[in-house]
Amino acid sequence: MAYTHLTMKELGWIETYYEIGLKTYKIAKKLGRSNQPIYNVINFLKEGRNVSEYYNRYKQNKTRCGAKKKTFTKKQTEYIKGRVTDGWTPDVIIGRREKELGCSMSTLYRRFKDSALFDVVTLPMQGKRKPNGHKETRGKQGDKRTLDDRKTAYPSFKNEFGHLEGDTIIGKNHKSAVITFAERVSKLIIALETPGRKAEDIEITLQNWFNNLPRNIFKSITFDCGKEFSNWKNLSNQQDISIFFADPGCPSQRGLNEHSNGLLRKDGLPKQMDFNGVSQEFITSVATRRNKIPRKSLNYKTPLEVFLENVSGLNYF
Template identity: 50%
Template structure:
């Protein structure tokens, strides 16, 4: 049962009733309080305290209750700012699993998020939130009936959610829609791959995928799930050349490729913004951006990095 402390007005009423000669029982009945509560205040009044003084004393005592606020030292604050600048999220910074070279973080993820809300750290550096499209938006792409759907994927790969080797893919477009990059993410390890292409035409997309997939053994990757962009219209050629399955999410449902959509947002915020002309950067520069992301620990991977998880699932000897 919760207990409600006496308010300042109630203390003043108790003092006035006491000065008027009312008994403690009568005062308790009027205020709906217990007699012991009233007797405790009367004893303080008899000791020479006034109602406002009793209330101030109560406020001072209340400040001593509960857990003391957590504050970070200057070294830890500098570490948080450094890692946020590198793209770490508060949940990975406050990871409950420190490595051999790091000590346990002095506060929880929720406390760290609260510090961002209170202005101790700049919350503008946190990943952006919000809807990509307004309610009622209707997707007009992806009307071809011959594409393989997710229903086909469920039949072909019953263990899809737990198997290594399934990719999600899309393209991100540069400034004025004059350049593009192919983005892929492996579902189990969450490793991100970005490929530079000559143009967003289907032939260029096919050739870039062919060159990249040719560097892996046959059947190393089992499937790719794309969105409904026209740039993937030559998917059959890619599937036949590399003997792999290619599927397509339903039109207007990016939630069916969640890892790829999230990865695209991460890349946009960390080196590949919409205002950039991708024709001005090299594949090496793109690789450096993705490497920075693939070497950050992820909570969903039990605080392993995507690249470490990729190597755990992949047979490295097959790549030699």
Template identity: 55%
Template sequence: MTYLHLTTNELVTIEAYYQEGTTVTDIMKALGRSKQTVYHVINFLKDGHSAYDYYEHYKANKKRCGRRKTSLSQAEKDFIQTRLDQSFSLDVIKGTYPDKISCSMRTLYRLADRSMFKKEDLPWKGKRKPNGHSEKRGKQAFRRDLRERAELYPDFHTEFGHLEGDTIVGEKHKSAVITLVERLSKAIMTLKTKGRKASDIEEAINQWLSQVPSHLFKSITFDCGKEFSNWKSISNRHDIDIFFADPGCPSQRGLNEHSNGLLRQNGLPKQMDFTGISQQFLSAIADKRNRIPRKSLNYLTPYQVCLSHLKSLA
């Protein structure tokens, strides 16, 4: 049942009736209030206070009402900040260490809004391109699309060995890094390439595929960039199916796009020239991401999930 608090006009009216000697019953009928409510005010007035004093007393009590703001101990703050510095997200921290955080994941994000944690330490969120953006970059004239992939691999969404691939470019679009991510384990691979030409991409992917067990990976899904125009040669040489997402539909390779955003945060920013970096450096960045638990993996790391699938295939 909703209770309506006394207004200032009602308080002043009760005070006026009280000073005139009006009975509580008559005051109650005139205001349409309960007898107990009127008695509360009159008893306060009998102590020598005014209606204004009652209102100030009411405001002071009201400030103490409601849910108190959540606060964390310094040990909890230090623990969370340490994990944020390791590129953990707040939901992963809470999911991986539920007993060490006294509040919920939603509350953690509210605390971030209250500046308890640095916003720049949180994972990147938001769209990089506005709604209605139309892809104008080069597109493959002939390509194998996702409909063909669905026919060849009916268990695509549940079986291990399907990759999503792309390139992330460096400063002034003069250098690039190849990124690959396995769909089930979300394990990320980063490959160094000499340049952005199709021949450079082909050479780097051929070198990497020649080092992994044959037929470990069944397919790769790229975007429609010109840098993957030599896909037939790669497919024939390693007996791996290569498909392409529809133009302007990055959501069809959503995992790869998300992984690229994580790599941007953890050592491969847009302002960086990738020409001089080594494969060892790139592997270290991917290794860091692959050792962080993922909420979508039930708080296991990509490495753990990947190894479990490899053991089942052995």
């Protein structure tokens, strides 16, 4: 059990018991304390002083307790700010160990919150994208393969390379879209320009993309239930890839993709942007920036590094 310091109320009782002549060990027993802190107070009172002075001295001494706030050199500060600008979190900065900073991840987070050196709002996003109780209002499709089907088809799904989570992010006035994928093992983000939001547009874009990839590099895709993916059977048959769908209103079943979409929004594809006015090169650059940031869950490797490690073993490249 952690030790707690004497409160002002307890000090008042000690002073009262002392004045009526109660023995120190009896005072300690009444207060449920050990003898030594009671002796300390009584010795202080014997000097002709009072408990208010004792408490003020305690508070003054406490201001000198604990470790001093961590300081950084100019080069260290510039390095940290540069990495945060690149999208790195304090956790990644410490875990990657590119530069010795002499502090823990928790300490660096605290310095963002209590220091004028760093701006906490520059850190990557936190929290939920949608509130509790959010209900999907878009059209949904039926006749789809479920996550139970995926479990049967791929028993090693959670640890197997080549499974994608997919969705679209919508642009200004809901007039444009970008198709997004996240590969589960490497956490690599893929973003594709598409001419429109209709199912035909999505299918054409994905057919063209898969035609430029090595055959069967990816095993499956798990989409949400949006109607834009209603041509999934054509894609599955022609590209020999399994396609499944998360349950309606359950974005957590595609949590990696949902989180990745939030990062893309933050890094350069915001809701107010008209995606019809940007190129595939720009969209790719936004995804690439995120893919070059180390991840704690990848043992501080980047998604790009882990992805290349896996595909190199498939003899595709």
